Amino acid sequence: MTRHHRTPRILGTLLLVATAALTLGAGDRPAAAARGTTPFDRVVPAPASVQQGGAPYEISRSTRIRVDGTSGSRQVGEYLAQVLRPSTGYPLPLTTTGTGGIRLALGDGPFGAEGYRLTSDSRGVTITAGRPAGLFHGVQTLRQLLPPAVERKTAQPGPWAVAGGTVTDSPRYAYRGAMLDVSRHFFTVAQVERYIDELALYKINTLHLHLSDDQGWRIAVDSWPRLASYGGSTQVGGGPGGFYTKAQYQEIVRHAAARYVEIVPEIDMPGHTNAALASYAGLNCNGVAPPLYTGTNVGFSSLCVSKQETYDFADDVLRELAALTPGRYLHIGGDEAHSTSHADYVTFMDRVQPIVARYGKTVIGWHQLTGAHPVKGALAQYWGLDSTSAQEKAQVVQAARNGTGLILSPADRVYLDMKYTEDTPVGQDWAGLVEVRRSYDWDPGTYLPGVPASAVAGVEAPLWSETITTAADIDYLTFPRLPGVAELGWSPAATHDWDAYRLRLAAQGPRWDALGIGYYRSPQVPWAS
Known part of the structure; x- marks a missing residue:
């Protein structure tokens, strides 16, 4: 049959994913998202390694996006600001000085061409990568750690909390x-x-x-x-x-x-x-x-x-x-x-x-x-x-x-x-x-x-x-x-x-709603009502 022819195991730290799948019913998970902190075990694609825990960081009006002065870091920082400003209503200026806030940094490490490390605690969020592509992919993970309303183009009430923990991540295939x-x-x-x-x-x-x-x-x-x-x-x-x-x-x-x-x-x-x-x-x-x-x-x-x-x-x-x-x-x-x-x-x-x-x-x-x-x-x-x-x-x-x-x-x-x-x-x-x-x-x-x-x-x-x-x-x-x-x-x-993926996928539905993406509500996925 031709291509167009018409005829009428989760290991190590990622054990968190399987554990969540077994202990949380479909009805429990949307409620967790509504509280404003999306846990790491909802991220799609699943990160390579997760250590979850510690106090969350809350993005506020005083939050700044700290970049390291390289053109790649600055470009990704501007992209992140463009995502966050409409929904939060915060100015989120870019800066190369100070402490705390959201930090994007290029540095040495086992990141490869697209890998990154994201750490979050009460002081701020830091994304580190060897190349700008890795920073960008880390920003996509950060988006999913925020409530789905962060994707909307008008100011939303928040709060904008990022769960505490560390993700170390890189792709299986290039x-x-x-x-x-x-x-x-x-x-x-x-x-x-x-x-x-x-x-x-x-x-x-x-x-x-x-x-x-x-x-x-x-x-x-x-x-x-x-x-x-x-x-x-x-x-x-x-x-x-x-x-x-x-x-x-x-x-x-x-x-x-x-x-x-x-x-x-x-x-x-x-x-x-x-x-x-x-x-x-x-x-x-x-x-x-x-x-x-x-x-x-x-x-x-x-x-x-x-x-x-x-x-x-x-x-x-x-x-x-x-x-x-x-x-x-x-x-x-x-x-x-x-x-x-x-x-x-x-x-x-x-x-x-x-x-x-x-x-x-x-x-x-x-x-x-x-x-x-x-x-x-x-x-x-x-x-x-x-x-x-x-x-x-x-x-x-x-x-x-x-x-x-x-x-x-x-x-x-x-x-x-x-x-x-x-x-x-x-x-x-x-x-x-x-x-x-x-x-x-x-x-x-x-x-x-x-x-x-x-x-x-x-x-x-x-x-x-x-x-x-x-x-x-x-x-x-x-x-x-x-x-x-x-x-x-x-x-x-x-x-x-x-079984774990379908729960993480269900958590994406409200995000697509916020982005204006009309999707097929498959009965195989326990979407939030």
């Missing part, structure tokens, strides 16, 4: 992503930036933008202008479509970077290319441009592998996109190329992968890339199902053993466009119905038997947009499943426990 399909339906810059803000709350550090497909081309390319002006002029079901100018794309990149989210742009090739084929006749083997396409079938389009013009096109597009993208990766697609012969597919991938390297980027492709010759350092994004053939899985496993890294996106686990139940008003069901527990209850480290643990780069939750048209649709399908995927990517395997 790649923790989500994907937004802006090709089937187009989403504005503001809508994409809103999604980035939501991802950052759960320490997601990558947004994969699916910028081209049969139904629309969404990024301006100076050397091939009709790709956007004509190829981007429609979407599924018709309508105006749209595309990002280079300046708009760079604004998305800047917004993401300020939240330590890396943008991974995708140009899907050699299939999923009707928008490009309709824009330029020469990309077709017969020299005839097909009409624009607004349906949802897959596998019918292909670039002409034998033409030099195809590689001129790929070189120009990837060169311009690489120049706009400071991140490490360019995603070249490669899935569902059913109209491309296997020999042509291998030829195409062998010629296009070196183009990516020429412009200083690393290749990502869907896992069909493993049927060709993945270049050294390439990542393959696996979207198969439990029912995917043993032969296809074996191909992926062998590539991983040969050094190809894997991003795990199993469609029947983490494709956010799958319906929760038969009655879900938007979404698809070709990969099955995916309730919250199914999305959470698997281990990336053991999902594909035979894959070396070192080959798993991380996880990504894609959201395809055949049926979604609004930010409300995005929120409804993303929440509450995304936080679980984020936890799979961030938290140690030893913290993985559905």
